[in-house]
Amino acid sequence: MRNVRPILVKTLLTGAVLVSAVVANAQCRSFAKNKCVPELAPFKFNETFNAAQLAPGEEAEVNLTFYSGQEYRVMVCTHPILGEVNWKLVDENNRIVFESLADEPKHHFDLKAASTVPMKVIVWVPGAGKSDMVHVGCVAIMVGFKE
């Protein structure tokens, strides 16, 4: 019985972690759907769900392709618990096309593609500073296009 208890505790903890991850992800989808998608208007959401739970110091990136002749809106939408984040749009040579920093945030960037180009959106969450509290929050990277 004594041997069973640690296994049981470990199993319960693992289960709790998995359940909380699913719940957090579901909240992330709900947040992205209700808060972020409407802000893409008048652009049409490209239907790709790129969202992650990030903590201070963490980074996410999305590889995407912009097609010639099309207009796009790139948007980074962050849950308020995380505060503002830094993000940039870079071309295939890592040259910055657009950058938004947390102290002067811009939540979206509109562009038109003259030729078809691969680009990357990089998001990084500023460090937690002196606080002992680590906030984890949803960051959604969305793209809208004009039909």
Place this chain on the structure above:
Amino acid sequence: MIAMRTNLWPVYLVVAAFLTACGGDPPAQDTLNVDNGLDTAKDERIAKTKKIFYSIPSPMETAALLKKAGAEYNSKILNDVKNVDKYTAASQQALNLGVYGADLSYASVFNHTQESMFYTSCSRKLADRLGVMSAFNDSTLELMQANMNDRDALLDIISETYWNVDAYLKENGRDNISALMIAGGWVEGLYIATQVSATNDTPDLRQRIAEQKLSLNDLVGLLGSYEVEDARLTAVMADMKALQALFAEVADPANGNAVTEENGVTVVGGGGALATLTDAQLTAIRDKAAAIRNTYIN
């Protein structure tokens, strides 16, 4: 209240008709192995896929691009709705959810509402069998039926449903199913474009097909996250690499790096040449896409 109920009867009847139009009871099915172990390799994979995303153009975006490029609608090239009950393996269901999703987007963008409803019904059946009912249920069909004559509203409902299914799969740790669905949709989009080009060849359409070289790279990146763990994904990856070899012959469309401004809007990719395909390249890609798609739908 009674009047409202009465008014909904035609909708229920039509929805029931669509459901029966796409086959009967679901046959017994096997399952796609999902490794639930918390081993190091999986932790690394989760960490990798959690932070690095590959944005593949959605079926709706691809269909809209095709329409802009002057493509025509051809219902004969789409996957037969009667095939839906053949898909018993979860991996087949996932691939064909993507295939039917692309067919649905193609029919809807070109305003073929009746066919859209049939493909919606097939997609819903496959989503049901994959356990994604909460993202795609009867109320979605009713909503589509109620908006049948409003193309924009219909496209919005289809878009939202597609992203609900994709998001549901990802947030429930079934990224491999999501990846197969995305791959199936992408292959069907390429298949449609190349088949349409056989009878309705335009420079714009060739350009759009050539540009898929870049999306294919992203798709290979996405599938590469799972290659080790899932046999079906490994097979799909081999298919995509075979296509990649053909696209390698196509001149890289992404060589424009000038950034300018036009009426207050940033323009990227200036100075780049537009992508194109030779006859031989187009034929080779068309044949390969058809062969791969054939193995997915049969």
